[in-house]
Amino acid sequence: MTANRRIGVIAVQGNVSEHVAAAQRAADERVDTVRIRNAGVVPDCDALILPGGESTTISHLLETEGIDEEIRAHAAAGKPILATCAGLIVAAADARDDRVETLDLIDAAVDRNAFGRQVDSFEAGLDVTGLGDPFHAVFIRAPVVDEVGPDVEVLATWDDRPVAVQDGPVVATAFHPELTNDDRLHRLALFDPLRSEAEA
Numbered sequence: 001m002t003a004n005r006r007i008g009v010i011a012v013q014g015n016v017s018e019h020v021a022a023a024q025r026a027a028d029e030r031v032d033t034v035r036i037r038n039a040g041v042v043p044d045c046d047a048l049i050l051p052g053g054e055s056t057t058i059s060h061l062l063e064t065e066g067i068d069e070e071i072r073a074h075a076a077a078g079k080p081i082l083a084t085c086a087g088l089i090v091a092a093a094d095a096r097d098d099r100v101e102t103l104d105l106i107d108a109a110v111d112r113n114a115f116g117r118q119v120d121s122f123e124a125g126l127d128v129t130g131l132g133d134p135f136h137a138v139f140i141r142a143p144v145v146d147e148v149g150p151d152v153e154v155l156a157t158w159d160d161r162p163v164a165v166q167d168g169p170v171v172a173t174a175f176h177p178e179l180t181n182d183d184r185l186h187r188l189a190l191f192d193p194l195r196s197e198a199e200a
């Protein structure tokens with residue numbers, strides 16, 4: 001018998017339990033989910049989730065715990081990552097904010113509180129590349145991507161601005177796919193790549 005797939009949810013701060021539940025629902029097979037607060041766990045994970053929360057805090061804790069380098073190595077090995085909201089900010093190359101030590105996994109610059117002062121939170125139906133019906137997206141003090149490199153695919157836009165992007169093994173959303181019962185983005189980002197790798 002082969003071991004279950006292991007999905008790591010970075011749990012230094014932010015929306016962790018919703019992502020654990022979404023990953024469990026999205027998997028067609030039994031998976032192990034593990035909450036990660038220390039170094040030494042990421043290397044045993046098949047896929048990672050980098051949740052929303054507060055990007056300044058998350059990036060600082062990743063660095064002090066030594067998890068940042070492990071996440072970079074995971075991405076460099078081509079293993080899937082889903083980053084949401086503050087996770088998108090941390091995963092980008094440039095957060096346009098010196099208080100965020102980015103992981104530089106996505107060749108993009110982000111505007112942290114782009115929708116911020118005008119509207120704190122809103123919901124919208126988005127057309128997402130690779131998904132059929134529109135995705136009901138919940139935005140909470142969301143960032144937008146305001147510059148992308150040539151290898152970044154824009155998967156969805158809102159008001160002509162990118163809000164879901166993919167750079168190799170990393171899929172990132174400005175919104176919170178874990179807050180609805182729609183698991184298609186967790187499948188697209190985490191389980192489709194794992195399945196096609198298993199079939200190759």
Ligand code: GLN
Pocket residue numbers: 051052053054055056084085086087089112113140141142143
């Ligand atoms: N605005 C937050 C930040 O800059 C992100 C908000 C969220 O993850 N819901 O970190």
